[in-house]
Amino acid sequence: MKSRTAQRIAFAVLLAVSCVVFLPVVSIFVILVKEGGGALTPEFLFTMPSEGMRSGGILPAIIGTLLIVVCAIAVTLPVGVLAAIYLNEYAKDNLLTRVIRLAIVNLAGVPSVVFGLFGLALFVMMLNLGVSVIAGALTLSIMELPSIITTSRNALSSVPASFREVSLSLGVSRWRTIRHVVLPNAVPGILTGAILSLARIAGETAPILFTAAAFYVTRLPHSLSDQVMALPYHLYIISTQIPNMPSKLTYGTALTLVLLVFLMSLAAIILRIIFRRRKKW
Amino acid sequence: MVEKIKVERFTCWYYDVLALQAITLAVHEHEILGIIGPANSGKTSFIRSLNRLNDLNLTFRKQGTVLLDGKDIYAMNPEALRRRVGMVFAMPLSLPMSVYDNVAYGPRRHGRRGKKRLDETVEKALVAASLWDEMKDRLSDSALKLSGGQQQRLCLARTLAVEPEVILFDEPCSGLDPISTAKVEETMLELKQKYTMVLVTNNIKQASRVSDRTAFFLSGELVEIDVPSRLFVTPRDKRTEDYVTGRFG
């Protein structure tokens, strides 16, 4: 009887804690929809801003964020996965890999504004890319590299060693073993990491502040070397720099950002479901 | 009698832990060599040295030679070696894919293309592993849905599909019921015409049923090697006698 009471209390506590996690997510979404849902008209989503951004749409910011996110993921995901493969499947525990691991841990602890300054110095100025989509995307991809490498490594190392042994015991080379046994079974985990990174990349302001983001542009970007507006930076501007900004538009912009991240994650989530179906050990 | 594999003064360590001590023995062509011995006696270390799977373990060090058809395997390309010396593991280790894809895995990675040729290879391997009749209508099922015994014969078929010359078995029946065990043993006896086999088992009865000669390992040493009728009935070494009569430990 006593242990059952203890169990009930434990469950109640666990439930309460889960709710604490769950509530902010729900309430953020509810507030955003309530305050900004009405702003999400086709005109808002698909036209240029007007009247000093106090009306009109946010199309250039949506396009800018999409471009930056796609470019950043396109760079960071392959590089991160290859690095993780090297570290997890090939590298012996030597000085070089220990230094790399240390660098990864430290890179993960660097504040994002520092990445912004770094991007400004390296990509914008030294490499002469200017304030542009590509400079911002590269800055963000470096910021996300540690987390992509870490989650990919975890995904790779969670594939049972016995799968590798079976493949190798058939005389299959190491690379083909990785390619045909290890990677397919690590894809769900890698995608989970990619989804988290995607959301962070889409929402970061500081790294693109000096490298990609424009206060206001009059035309949509024509190439990756153009400056762009971006949703998080736009949100920061309209909520702090523009007097008499209708709050509906501010919340509408925030809601758009959240929905955009969700839509982009959806593709990865669907892929992950497909791969999870195949993974049954 | 052709010596397919010749092991000479083979000693190995993990870090500083001695696992095998100056093992010298030969595996004859088309025989089943049984290896018995208590836990930690070095049986697994021994057969994983024959296909160089121990190389994956960075703490592994070795001395001495292993010859396959007279050639030093540690001077060969390990991938080429492992195509000739296949292995069936203790647990049925099916890959998470269909029955067909499991068997076709090796041939595909080795560049065999064309559905017709692959179909033939898969059928031949499954027939040889006595699994074709049970599997011919289930080729696209997930291998993980099969029973333990079927999975173990599937693993054997997967190994056979690569057309090895030698097959190593590390306690292949340790997780199987007696009927599945009998099927695996029957299959092994049929395969003897074509293959040379090394069977590690902790089941003394299995060794006496299946093997042509049996080696007794203890604490990394080869104590005795002989035909089962002598090893199990009139062993020369006191330690062998203690082990086979269950007076061990």
Ligand SMILES: Nc1ncnc2c1ncn2[C@@H]1O[C@H](COP(=O)(O)OP(=O)(O)OP(=O)(O)O)[C@@H](O)[C@H]1O
């Ligand atoms: N990967 C490893 N790292 C370190 N030591 C190991 C490793 N594998 C085996 N050993 C050691 O080597 C010795 C021989 O072990 P091995 O696994 O070859 O014995 P075994 O006869 O196969 O035992 P079992 O019947 O339990 O399978 C043991 O002392 C064991 O602790």
Ligand SMILES: [Mg+2]
């Ligand atoms: Mg063993």
